[in-house]
Amino acid sequence: MSNNWPEGVARRVLPEIDSTNAEAARIAPGLSGPCWILALRQTQGRGRRGRDWRDPAGNFAATYVSRPGGPPEQVAQRSFVAALALRDALVTVTARPEGFALKWPNDVLLNGGKLAGILLESVGQGAQVSHLAVGIGVNLLHAPAAEDGALRPVSLLSETGMSVTPEEFLDVLAPAFAHWEGQLVTYGFAPVRQAWMNGAARLGERIIARTVLDSHEGTFEGIDATGALMLRTAQGRRTIPAADVFF
Numbered sequence: 001m002s003n004n005w006p007e008g009v010a011r012r013v014l015p016e017i018d019s020t021n022a023e024a025a026r027i028a029p030g031l032s033g034p035c036w037i038l039a040l041r042q043t044q045g046r047g048r049r050g051r052d053w054r055d056p057a058g059n060f061a062a063t064y065v066s067r068p069g070g071p072p073e074q075v076a077q078r079s080f081v082a083a084l085a086l087r088d089a090l091v092t093v094t095a096r097p098e099g100f101a102l103k104w105p106n107d108v109l110l111n112g113g114k115l116a117g118i119l120l121e122s123v124g125q126g127a128q129v130s131h132l133a134v135g136i137g138v139n140l141l142h143a144p145a146a147e148d149g150a151l152r153p154v155s156l157l158s159e160t161g162m163s164v165t166p167e168e169f170l171d172v173l174a175p176a177f178a179h180w181e182g183q184l185v186t187y188g189f190a191p192v193r194q195a196w197m198n199g200a201a202r203l204g205e206r207i208i209a210r211t212v213l214d215s216h217e218g219t220f221e222g223i224d225a226t227g228a229l230m231l232r233t234a235q236g237r238r239t240i241p242a243a244d245v246f247f
């Protein structure tokens with residue numbers, strides 16, 4: 001563990017698990033504080049919208065499980081905290097700020113391809129929601145096969161020639177996450193929102209946002225004070241809380 005490891009945060013490293021988010025849900029009731037769960041291999045990694053997340057050995061798969069205080073709308077804003085922390089950690093390990101960009105709602109891109117994804121899940125149900133699991137996957141060594149219509153997946157190795165181990169990456173990510181978590185808790189969403197927009201891909205450009213029911217094309221104007229996507233369409237501005245974005 002590095003000297004910069006955040007105080008009061010536990011760390012568990014597992015050789016293999018079904019999904020670190022599933023493990024977070026299992027262990028959350030017994031935790032006395034926040035914890036990073038890192039798996040060297042996942043057999044049933046989960047992606048957004050019920051998709052699988054393929055996770056060959058050498059890639060990064062971890063979940064930060066915590067009991068975030070604050071209003072419920074702030075809880076979901078951890079996806080932006082995680083995206084900023086991921087981007088900062090990637091810049092630190094590569095010493096290359098250029099090429100990284102943030103794609104709404106919570107992907108990190110490198111050279112225009114998808115390098116990392118984030119999956120937030122609540123632990124518990126209804127009034128019994130007790131913990132939040134922030135699952136993070138990074139293609140450190142291997143990029144999965146491309147899917148129709150989706151962004152080209154890339155790996156850190158393929159784009160930079162650098163190989164970083166999951167343990168090394170967690171040592172850099174955990175303090176970066178603690179930094180942005182501190183910003184959110186201390187100052188609210190405003191600095192997180194601004195930093196996220198400063199690093200956003202395709203700001204001011206045409207994008208397509210597909211919700212479960214509709215598809216909207218327009219100019220990407222940023223995110224609002226809740227983190228929802230703001231799109232200027234031919235019919236006026238739309239605020240979209242959940243969608244998949246296509247460039």
Ligand SMILES: O=C(O)CCCC[C@@H]1SC[C@@H]2NC(=O)N[C@@H]21
Nearest residue numbers: 019045046047048117118135137
């Ligand atoms: O669809 C996405 O882009 C989100 C992918 C999130 C994958 C990570 S890997 C660690 C954690 N455990 C899981 O089962 N999923 C997340």
